[in-house]
Amino acid sequence: AQKVTQAQTEISVVEKEDVTLDCVYETRDTTYYLFWYKQPPSGELVFLIRRNSFDEQNEISGRYSWNFQKSTSSFNFTITASQVVDSAVYFCALSGDNFNKFYFGSGTKLNVKP
């Protein structure tokens, strides 16, 4: 079974604070891919990152960083020095088995207040 859990429904922070969005996944596949997407108010899902199951190196892209830990089946996303423009719903997703579909979490709504 494939499942993604984002336990944080909504998070509110003040601008410049750091914030971590949690993502826990379940899969029996040995090869799989993990993704993060951002959904701004305009509605479309914007791709942020893809990570395959054989690469546990953390990744940093500007203020964004991702921590992939297979031991805990987690793929957490940290925004450093948050900005108002980071306000959005963030989805974590898993692609496994035949890689033809994504399994999404329920999303975490991030509110960054000025």
Place this chain on the structure above:
Amino acid sequence: EAGVTQFPSHSVIEKGQTVTLRCDPISGHDNLYWYRRVMGKEIKFLLHFVKESKQDESGMPNNRFLAERTGGTYSTLKVQPAELEDSGVYFCASSQKPISYNEQFFGPGTRLTVL
């Protein structure tokens, strides 16, 4: 390059009526996917086209939903007759060949409200 487009952006219909949603994928993308997010829950896979063929329709909720992709270009998703529980946001996504673990490009979604 234009992204994935969906029409309409919002549809409000009454229970028992029919609604057709349209998705135009990115030009050249053979793979087209439909997903749905209901009531703030997770986004769930509905089905996957490769060109005009249904590759996987395991996520379609029931036979009130009919998806087509004639000619392998745009796709339509028809709900007939609509029920209250069909309300939600319907997303379309597309990806390049080969079908893969690459990112899928999503449209802005169609918000369907069934009253």
